[in-house]
Amino acid sequence: GAVVSQHPSRVICKSGTSVKIECRSLDFQATTMFWYRQFPKQSLMLMATSNEGSKATYEQGVEKDKFLINHASLTLSTLTVTSAHPEDSSFYICSATGTGGTLNTEAFFGQGTRLTVV
Amino acid sequence: GEDVEQSLFLSVREGDSSVINCTYTDSSSTYLYWYKQEPGAGLQLLTYIFSNMDMKQDQRLTVLLNKKDKHLSLRIADTQTGDSAIYFCAESRRYSSASKIIFGSGTRLSIRP
Numbered sequence: 001g002a003v004v005s006q007h008p009s010r011v012i013c014k015s016g017t018s019v020k021i022e023c024r025s026l027d028f029q030a031t032t033m034f035w036y037r038q039f040p041k042q043s044l045m046l047m048a049t050s051n052e053g054s055k056a057t058y059e060q061g062v063e064k065d066k067f068l069i070n071h072a073s074l075t076l077s078t079l080t081v082t083s084a085h086p087e088d089s090s091f092y093i094c095s096a097t098g099t100g101g102t103l104n105t106e107a108f109f110g111q112g113t114r115l116t117v118v
Numbered sequence: 119g120e121d122v123e124q125s126l127f128l129s130v131r132e133g134d135s136s137v138i139n140c141t142y143t144d145s146s147s148t149y150l151y152w153y154k155q156e157p158g159a160g161l162q163l164l165t166y167i168f169s170n171m172d173m174k175q176d177q178r179l180t181v182l183l184n185k186k187d188k189h190l191s192l193r194i195a196d197t198q199t200g201d202s203a204i205y206f207c208a209e210s211r212r213y214s215s216a217s218k219i220i221f222g223s224g225t226r227l228s229i230r231p
Contacts, residue, residue, distance in 0.1 A: 006160075034218060043206065043223045044161075093160055095219070107210075107219050109153075112160040 002028045004096050006110025013084055013117055021079045021113045023094030029074035030096035034107065035067070038091040050077055084117040091115075122222035124207050129228045136194040138225045140207030143188060147209040150183060151219065152192045155204045164192070164205075199229050 003026040013019050023033060032051050036044040048064075050056035050071035058064045066088075068080040077096075081088050091114050095107040121143045130136045142150065151166040167174045167181045167190075174181045180193040194201055207222040 036221075044221045046218060046220065049218050095161075106163060106166065107151075109161040109163075114158075 002026075002096075002098065002106075002108045004030075004094065004108045004110045006094055006113055008113060009111055010114045011116070013115070015085055015117055016083055018080055018082045019084055019115060021081075021092055021094075021115075023077045023079070023096065023110050025075045025096045025098070025108070028096075028098040028108075030077070030098055031074065032097045033071055033077040034095045034097075035069060035077075035079050036093045036095070038093060038112075040091075044093060047079075081115065084115070086117045089115055089117045122207055122209055122220055124205075124222040124225045126223060127226050127228070129230055130197050132197060132199060132229050132231055134197055136192075136197045136201065136227055138192045138194075138205050138207075138227065140190040140192075140222055141188055142190065142207070142209045142222075144209055144211055144220075145185075145188065147211060149210040150181075150190050151206075151208040151210070152179075152181065152190075153206040153208060153221075155206065155224070157203075161206070194227075197227075197229055202227060202229050 005024045007022045035047045038044045046059050047062045048056040048058045048069050050069050052071050052074050056069035071077040093112040094110045097107050124140045149166050152164045153161045154164050165176050172183050178195045182191045204224040204226050206224045208219045
């Protein structure tokens with residue numbers, strides 16, 4: 001299957017700083033990318049959906065100024081957590097879909113990034 | 119309540135079959151998925167079923183879909199200790215020219231000897 005690489009896998013940052021998480025599709029063109037957040041022992045919550053070259057669409061309750069999403073190319077999307085607070089500590093996962101074959105039916109997930117804000 | 123619902127826990131004896139149930143609300147869902155998440159790891163797609171199918175079998179996994187009742191189940195035959203994980207049911211919803219996937223709360227499967 002197609003591969004989505006997410007980086008970093010773990011990051012610890014100080015309160016008030018910003019953190020950027022990258023999501024890359026390695027062997028296909030990701031026309032749409034999704035960012036999810038998972039709280040401990042809870043399900044994945046969709047944060048936003050982004051199409052290459054256009055602004056992301058955020059789910060209700062997700063602050064777009066705090067969680068900046070950029071999908072500048074067909075292989076890369078980034079999520080920047082700005083002015084991070086301890087309550088932003090979570091597991092963030094990206095997924096991507098493409099076109100053709102099974103690429104537009106199956107979402108391929110990154111490995112996830114565990115963010116800890118101290 | 120959540121749009122995709124699952125029971126939170128399931129405990130089965132090793133070697134028995136596990137059946138994880140899920141209900142969803144969007145009748146226009148085109149695909150329904152089962153994902154597996156092991157502790158501290160990302161998601162692994164186990165299987166998916168197209169909405170016009172009622173059953174799909176893949177080795178030890180059997181997916182049953184009752185579209186009328188919006189009920190999806192995952193059966194794992196001969197459950198092993200390596201099957202211990204959280205299993206997420208998910209549905210795809212059309213969004214513009216693509217689909218977004220909405221997840222259930224996850225069912226934590228534990229195996230007892």
